[in-house]
Amino acid sequence: MPHPNDPKLRSFVDVDPASDFPIQNLPYGVFSTQAAPAPRVGVAIGDRVLDLAVLESEGLIDLAPAYDVFAQASLNAFMALGPRVWSKTRVRISELLRHDNPKLRDDKSVRTPALVPMADARLHLPFEVAGYTDFYSSKEHATNVGVMFRGKDNALQPNWLHMPIGYNGRASTVVVSGTRVRRPRGQLKPPATDAPSFGPCKRLDFELEMGVVVGQSSPIGEMLGETQAEEMIFGFVLLNDWSARDIQQWEYVPLGPFQAKAFATSISPWIVTREALEPFRVHGPAQDPVPLPYLRQAQPNNYDIELDVALRAAQMNQAAGICRTNFKYMYWSSVQQLVHHASSGCAMNVGDLLGSGTISGPEKHQRGSLLELSWNGTEPVELPGGVKRTFLEDGDSLMMRGWCQGNGYRVGFGEVEGTILPAS
Structure with missing residues (x-):
């Protein structure tokens, strides 16, 4: 019997060669x-x-x-x-x-x-989200943000090259593609002011990510090995971890993001299985220093997934591309994230969701957030019709797509889309 990933397989259902959903996918x-x-x-x-x-x-x-x-x-x-x-x-x-x-x-x-x-x-929403953890695993993204806020000499924090950094987010506000996202309110304190105020976010951003869907549980008190962690991964979704940069800037010291990320996380409706992605497995970037033994990998655990982001302002007839990057650039793999997550003895549950963290590449057009694309608002992104953006405005719609290109077919994720509504 042919393997489900066999590129020669054909379905009796007519499938356009450009479709995300050939018989080799089956999300x-x-x-x-x-x-x-x-x-x-x-x-x-x-x-x-x-x-x-x-x-x-x-x-x-x-x-x-x-x-x-x-x-x-x-x-x-x-x-x-x-x-x-x-x-x-x-x-x-x-x-x-x-x-x-x-x-x-x-x-x-x-x-x-x-x-x-x-x-x-x-x-x-394709699964009941048991818990949500967001990581920070793109070296390019972490370096860009570090240079903006701490300077080139202190871009990466001392721990970043030694473990996947993450924080626990809110499962309650994970929503499916097409759900409108209301601009959050929060405490704001621009650098020039003496005291904070409360009001609508003024620097609303997207974060281009992939989400890991955990399909098996692990008991409290136990660690995971590389093979066990891989087998626990059911599949992957596109993920947009909307971010209120000005709220985050004031709140994140000393415990990291909180309300700046708690208002919405959008995911695509189709879960592409780990097995469907197997032909597109690749090695990630070389890790230096070599990770501690529990985080070392015996096999390639990254994936060659093309990703793009398009933005449509309310006054535009169609969306325009603003970012094109690839999941293969991630410094810490999804398997390493899951291994590290459980390393303290943390129990994992069926339906846990792990966000990869913003996916950026080495080139400017590969930056996976407006914070990077506009370099913290100093270099506006130019769109058709004279429209410019540093951060998202009310009425803006953002679309993310992802796919792996096979020989005569593609394994894709469809789309994750969200439109910004004014603060309530």
């Missing part, structure tokens, strides 16, 4: 329709959603002794079944969608309700 999401409003689990294939609840009810996918796993409003129950079930299920879905398999292709009574036009589907 998971949660959707509903007007005709069937109960959210359930589906897989994206071309411009369709394959309703896995229908396939499970028809006995075409067998998850015994578990049942009705795909009729639920989140992927948590399926993720809890573990990596062997994930692999077996992906093989089965790939088999059912193959162009030369008549089982689903020729059974109109099942095929018709199981293949839902993407245009008719409402996409929901």
Whole structure:
């Protein structure tokens, strides 16, 4: 039987070569329709959603002794079944969608309700977020921010090259793509003022990130090894960790970000599985000094994922690109982040979300935030029609896309989009 990642595989569902969702991808999401409003689990294939609840009810996918796993409003129950079930299920879905398999292709009574036009589907948050941790793992991003605020000689803090730095964020405000984001309020204290005031953020920013979806738990008090941590990763999403730079500047000493990041984190609706990304695994940057033994990697754990960001101001007809970078630049890998997260004995849960931290590359156009692109507001980003931006304004919409380019196909994430509403 062909491997699900085989570039020669074709589906009986017509898939445009430029689509993010060929048979080699099969990302998971949660959707509903007007005709069937109960959210359930589906897989994206071309411009369709394959309703896995229908396939499970028809006995075409067998998850015994578990049942009705795909009729639920989140992927948590399926993720809890573990990596062997994930692999077996992906093989089965790939088999059912193959162009030369008549089982689903020729059974109109099942095929018709199981293949839902993407245009008719409402996409929901794909999993119940148990906890959210945001890391700070791009050396280029950390260096740019350090140079801005501490100078070139003190750009990286002494601990940065020794461990993945992170902070615990708010799972309660993780939202799916398309959710509007209200401008936050908070304490503001510009450098020239003597006392803080309270009001709407004036320096609202995006952060281009990838999110790791943890699909297995680990017990309190235990550490993780590289292989165990990798097997716990169910998949990846695009992630925009909206950031209120002026609120953060005043609050972050001594304990780091708090309200500046707590108001919203947007993720894409499709989770691309770790297995689908396997052909695109690459080595990350050389790590110097060599990490402590528990953080050393025996295999490449970065991924060659192209990323771009586009911004559309309210007065613009279409979005314009402002950033193009790649996930492969990350200094600390997702596996290292997870290993470090559990290294103190911290328990990990099914549905935990790990943000990579802002993804920047070595070139100016590869900077993954407006803070960097506008160099802290001193170099406005120029958009079509004479529009300029240093930070986000009300009515602005931001779109992020990501994909891996295969031989004649791409494995993509779709889009994560958010529009800024005025402060309440």
